[in-house]
Amino acid sequence: MTGMGHSSRPLSRAFFGRPADRVARELLGCRLAVRAGDGRVSRHMVCETEAYLGAHDLACHGSRGMTARNAVMFGPAGVWYVYLCYGMHWMLNVVTGPVGVPAAVLIRGVGGHVGPGRLTRALSIDKRFDGRPTVRPTGLWFEPGRLVPPQFVAKTPRIGVGYAGAWAEKPLRFLVDPETLGFGERVGQRNRRPPRRTEA
DNA sequence: GCAGTGATCATA
DNA sequence: ATGATCACTGCC
Structure with missing residues (x-):
């Protein structure tokens, strides 16, 4: 959780009105702002996302047509x-x-808070936000954060979509190691050590 | 490794 | 009305 001393303008609808993989990548390093029941706002750096591309993406809910549940996916961005x-x-x-x-x-x-179900539980996010815009008055929105350089971004296949055939393999999951907020280390090199020297 | 959990959706 | 499925998690 980041400090509460300042705030900035929420990410715009234009930011979201672009291809999902681009948005997923650029959301890394941005902050998710949540207003709690007592009115206090907490901010949390986004460190892991997945993109669901549209009707042609067999892992995407929208690929099976519109239903009551997924209808908002067909609507305007930033919701x-x-x-x-x-x-x-x-x-x-x-x-x-x-x-x-x-x-x-x-x-x-x-x-x-790593894990899609864990973060919603930790931040008390539930159905009440479904269909609402990502703007400040809803109590849940994004703010720009620091730009994460490409060498700190890992891309992997999406989790839990094995049913999606070839679409399950596509690198549409984006991660930045939250431990490296200072970006002092590259993702995937956290356990790197200098080779041990032995005396002859 | 696998059970828990219940809304959602297709089928009837 | 019924049964299968599920963008997960926690404990074995």
Whole structure:
């Protein structure tokens, strides 16, 4: 959780009205701002996201057509798409791209809360945000953060979408190691040590 | 490794 | 109305 001393303008609808993979990548380093019940606002750096590209993406909910649950994915960008998974975990997504394209970005990790179901539980995010815009008055929005340089961004296949055939393999999950907020280390090199020297 | 959990959706 | 599925997590 970051400090509460300052705030900045929420990420605009234009930011989200672009392809989901681009938004997912650029959301890294931005801050998710949450207003709690007592009115206090906390901010959490986004460190893990996944892109769901649209109707052609077989891992995307929108690929099976519009239903009551996923209808907001077909609507304007910059709107929350929140749904319950496995009967107990709320998944937080933000709709991306033009109207008519069912695309979104799943927020999988922020600050110290890694895991899509864990972060929603920790921040008390649930169905009440579904279909609401990502603006300050809703109590949940994004603010720009620090730019994460490409060498600190890892890309992997998405989690839990094995049913999606070739689409399960695409590198649409984006991570930055939250431990390296100072960006002093590269992702994937955290355990690197200098080779041990032995005396002859 | 796998059970828990319940809304959602297709099928009827 | 019923049954399968599920963008996960926590404990074995």
